[in-house]
Amino acid sequence: MKSVAEILKEIRPEFDFTASADFMADGMLDSFDMVTLVAALDKNYGISIPGTDILPENFQNIATIETLIRRCGAALPP
Amino acid sequence: MRQISSVDQVFAAVQQVKGSASAFATNFYPVRSKLETWIGHETMNVATAPGAAFFFRKDRDFEHLYFCAADLPTLEKELLALPQINSARLTLDLIGSEAAIQPQIDILQKAGFKAHTRLLRLSRAAQSGTVAPATALPKNFHLTVADECDSAEIMKMIETCFNPLTDQLPAMYELQDAIGDRQILTVKTERKVAAALFFETQGLTSALRYWVVAEPYRSQHLGSALMQRYFKTQDSVVRFILWASAANTDALAKYEHYGYKQDGLMDQVMTSAAITS
Numbered sequence: 546m547k548s549v550a551e552i553l554k555e556i557r558p559e560f561d562f563t564a565s566a567d568f569m570a571d572g573m574l575d576s577f578d579m580v581t582l583v584a585a586l587d588k589n590y591g592i593s594i595p596g597t598d599i600l601p602e603n604f605q606n607i608a609t610i611e612t613l614i615r616r617c618g619a620a621l622p623p
Numbered sequence: 624m625r626q627i628s629s630v631d632q633v634f635a636a637v638q639q640v641k642g643s644a645s646a647f648a649t650n651f652y653p654v655r656s657k658l659e660t661w662i663g664h665e666t667m668n669v670a671t672a673p674g675a676a677f678f679f680r681k682d683r684d685f686e687h688l689y690f691c692a693a694d695l696p697t698l699e700k701e702l703l704a705l706p707q708i709n710s711a712r713l714t715l716d717l718i719g720s721e722a723a724i725q726p727q728i729d730i731l732q733k734a735g736f737k738a739h740t741r742l743l744r745l746s747r748a749a750q751s752g753t754v755a756p757a758t759a760l761p762k763n764f765h766l767t768v769a770d771e772c773d774s775a776e777i778m779k780m781i782e783t784c785f786n787p788l789t790d791q792l793p794a795m796y797e798l799q800d801a802i803g804d805r806q807i808l809t810v811k812t813e814r815k816v817a818a819a820l821f822f823e824t825q826g827l828t829s830a831l832r833y834w835v836v837a838e839p840y841r842s843q844h845l846g847s848a849l850m851q852r853y854f855k856t857q858d859s860v861v862r863f864i865l866w867a868s869a870a871n872t873d874a875l876a877k878y879e880h881y882g883y884k885q886d887g888l889m890d891q892v893m894t895s896a897a898i899t900s
Contacts, residue, residue, distance in 0.1 A: 559748040559861050560861055573827055573828070576652035577652065577718055580719045580723070595647065596641075
């Protein structure tokens with residue numbers, strides 16, 4: 546199982562996501578990228594992120610994405 | 624249907640749908656600053672129904688349609704119940720992977736929509752791609768940031784060369800704002816705009832919106848000079864993106880020359896039955 550940082554790196558290898566606290570404001574992800582990211586997270590963690598949770602605030606940074614994944618019932622790698 | 628007067632009204636309508644959603648479906652990805660501008664210019668209307676909200680944005684002689692629905696059956700039911708569905712000139716964008724948007728395409732086709740154009744998103748990492756050294760412009764041409772007085776000429780070029788139904792053409796106020804933000808580069812000759820490049824930079828990402836050379840000035844490397852200057856001036860940008868028609872193989876080849884590559888995201892543009900061309 547990959548970490549959130551690894552998945553983000555696969556989707557947008559040009560960015561250092563660990564250095565940002567707000568992916569949207571920093572222009573590292575846009576609302577369209579969230580569509581791609583949700584599909585990758587669903588597949589990697591065996592979850593189905595509800596459409597109601599596809600909100601910018603849930604994809605602001607690695608910590609908020611991890612919180613979302615846990616809320617969807619998946620365990621994260623250490 | 625009622626006119627929207629605040630951004631909060633938009634988010635409240637979306638939230639109401641989300642509250643009852645089992646499989647929320649949408650093609651609406653609003654950016655607050657854009658919403659504020661559209662609402663300020665009185666171009667946004669909303670129609671709500673149990674489990675669905677439809678947003679209409681006026682643009683020239685048609686409207687963009689955005690939807691939020693609790694699930695796909697509700698989307699189908701309420702879309703078919705919209706009074707203007709057969710008579711209004713509407714366009715709609717479905718963004719995602721082909722497999723993800725196919726169920727929505729099926730529903731829209733039942734409501735009389737047709738597949739119009741497929742757009743592909745292309746991305747370019749700042750350090751990738753080969754950009755040749757700056758091209759020398761022909762005599763009497765110079766490259767400069769657009770000025771307020773160029774707005775009508777640039778708008779005419781954009782409207783001549785792009786499709787309003789698919790290319791999200793700017794309103795005049797958006798174009799003027801872009802000029803104010805120094806986000807339009809031009810090549811001019813004898814005070815006429817021969818070529819223009821319109822971009823939007825947000826943080827580390829820059830979107831190329833329109834890149835156009837007026838017909839009499841083509842094959843003189845003006846477009847190439849603009850692209851090179853664009854990359855050079857956006858030196859803090861890490862990712863460059865753009866949308867291009869899947870059918871426009873010439874344009875795709877040009878963008879690939881500058882290091883852009885398809886990144887897997889597509890936009891299926893659909894048009895309502897009232898749009899016949």
